[in-house]
Amino acid sequence: MDLRKAYDTVEWGFIEEILSDLGFPSHFTHLVMTCLTTTQYSILINGVPTPLLHPKRGLRQGDPLSPFLFTLSMKYFSRAINTVASHPPFRFHPRCKLLHLNHLCFADYLLMFCKGDPKVVQLMFEGFATFSSSTGLQYLGVPISPWKLKGSECDIMIDKMVARIKKINAICRSFMWFGNFDDSRPGSVARDKVCNPKACGTMGFRKIVLWNQAATDWSQFIASNYASWVVSLVCMVKKKCSGKLQSSEWLNKSRYSIKEMYSDLSDSQPKVHWHNQVWNRISVPKHGFILWLYMLNRLNTKARLFRVGVCMDNLCAICGANEETILHLFYKCKFSTNCKTSII
């Protein structure tokens, strides 16, 4: 299950109540509530900010306090669902009986387990409804059904997972180039140049889709004509990788390694001689990143920015005497030569 706009819908009254019930000092609760309730928003419409809006509920996205407050709300959920398990008609899922497990939470994702019996499912749902009415959090996503889900009923979940993977990719890309999570401008280096082993002169990020294929331990499956959609899907991936598995290198392996399959699935790129100088444990990540752009000749020097029409001139920002090329910036500029002589 996924919660609808989990952060934006948490009731403030509930947060206050749970803080005081958990025994936090009233002064502390008051400080937290002041942070929450004094939030104001303004929307940019055609570049003009609207008058301030005063929300009535919800946690602020990006506020370091929010995840902790949200976790407290989910703690309440845990308690409510555990209470459900103590009601006599409740039956655990056969595989969760030993552990007395009826739910798992990860951030705003919930997994609920119980016996596939309509009465028991109803009981679980009532537990969730109690939680929902107190916190303001509502359920979204996968249809609840006491029966085995059909393939078509899982479409929504697949769509959401695919959307989530795309979103993760976009956030990583935006954060890497612009330091925030929602910038769609292109970065200085193409995505393919970022997602390959570092030895090939890239950032060493992984391609999530390929990693996912490699992580599917499908080698056990043999599809029959009556195979379900899951098996068919797995076998589709199997087809993609079958060439790899038939090679003598793979046939002689005693265990399946996701990492090895991933590197087999990835296109092999030529290695570069400088990767250890750029990516190593002692260099500061920021410096490594600048050095990496330098090696790819993608550093945004003024000469480069002038060429694409971003800058009015191409002169060095430090000495102002010469064109600001990579060569000038690192070797020829008065400032960098002074720097080097004072260090050496």
Ligand SMILES: [Zn+2]
């Ligand atoms: Zn200079």
